[in-house]
Amino acid sequence: MIIDVKNVSWERDETSILDNVNWQVKEGEHWCLVGLNGSGKTSLLKIISGYTWPTKGEVKVLDNLYGTVDLREVRKSIGWVSTALMAQLHEHETAFRIILSGREATIGLYSAPREEDVRTAQELLVTFGCEALKNRPYGALSQGERQKVLIARALMAKPRLLILDEPCTGLDLLSREQLLQMIETIAKQPDGPTLVYVTHHIEEILPCFTHTLLLKDGKVDQSGETDQVLTPEELTRFFGVSVDIRRSQGRAWISLGEEAVIR
Numbered sequence: 001m002i003i004d005v006k007n008v009s010w011e012r013d014e015t016s017i018l019d020n021v022n023w024q025v026k027e028g029e030h031w032c033l034v035g036l037n038g039s040g041k042t043s044l045l046k047i048i049s050g051y052t053w054p055t056k057g058e059v060k061v062l063d064n065l066y067g068t069v070d071l072r073e074v075r076k077s078i079g080w081v082s083t084a085l086m087a088q089l090h091e092h093e094t095a096f097r098i099i100l101s102g103r104e105a106t107i108g109l110y111s112a113p114r115e116e117d118v119r120t121a122q123e124l125l126v127t128f129g130c131e132a133l134k135n136r137p138y139g140a141l142s143q144g145e146r147q148k149v150l151i152a153r154a155l156m157a158k159p160r161l162l163i164l165d166e167p168c169t170g171l172d173l174l175s176r177e178q179l180l181q182m183i184e185t186i187a188k189q190p191d192g193p194t195l196v197y198v199t200h201h202i203e204e205i206l207p208c209f210t211h212t213l214l215l216k217d218g219k220v221d222q223s224g225e226t227d228q229v230l231t232p233e234e235l236t237r238f239f240g241v242s243v244d245i246r247r248s249q250g251r252a253w254i255s256l257g258e259e260a261v262i263r
């Protein structure tokens with residue numbers, strides 16, 4: 001089992017932020033985590049990465065029961081790409097050095113990289129069509145290019161679980177589709193990591209995401225196979241407004257229903 005969260009609740013200042021969350025992610029699955037702003041997505045991911053301790057419940061990641069293991073060791077197998085990370089990296093570093101720094105998940109490179117790591121980083125650039133970015137300073141890259149570099153950086157550590165926290169935020173249509181292609185390539189790699197993809201946007205849910213969890217007000221609203229979750233009925237209930245779904249390229253494209261009334 002990759003993730004096994006049982007009856008997890010998290011309270012802060014007497015406010016319930018996560019309420020009795022149950023979530024199991026098995027080997028071979030890739031999940032999307034969908035929720036409106038403030039629904040508790042980041043809080044749940046922090047619990048899974050061991051940065052936040054739940055008020056109640058049990059967390060097992062990669063068969064490690066939290067509370068009985070060294071979390072620093074578990075974290076070595078978990079990659080997490082987020083905008084918070086993007087802001088920490090040094091703008092003057094080249095894209096290649098940023099990718100290399102993923103080996104030890106450090107913010108800079110503190111020793112000469114091993115030959116083997118240079119080879120892996122080079123392979124990642126080629127696999128994802130990013131060779132042209134290699135020697136460019138990270139600060140000069142577009143938002144989409146930065147995201148690609150950050151994902152390649154996370155892959156350097158060969159994580160078993162890779163969390164992609166809203167990677168398409170701020171991307172134009174083409175940059176978004178390019179990034180989604182990169183994510184699809186990763187999902188298809190036989191020895192690649194299990195993906196957990198966080199988004200607000202249903203249309204970003206690629207066919208490779210076998211399962212989807214809808215989180216609402218800190219509770220699991222619905223979870224299961226993506227096709228069963230992304231139906232007009234489920235999503236109308238989830239968003240509290242009438243929505244239509246059009247299917248194209250294996251993805252669900254959402255729009256407000258003709259009769260929709262937004263309150």
Ligand SMILES: Nc1ncnc2c1ncn2[C@@H]1O[C@H](COP(=O)(O)OP(=O)(O)OP(=O)(O)O)[C@@H](O)[C@H]1O
Nearest residue numbers: 012013017035036037038039040041042043044200
């Ligand atoms: N350390 C904290 N102390 C108090 N409240 C918190 C803390 N962390 C999160 N919250 C609250 O918990 C709720 C859920 O926050 P969280 O960041 O997990 O939501 P989210 O689904 O990731 O939102 P977004 O999509 O906007 O990133 C919010 O109301 C937030 O203000």
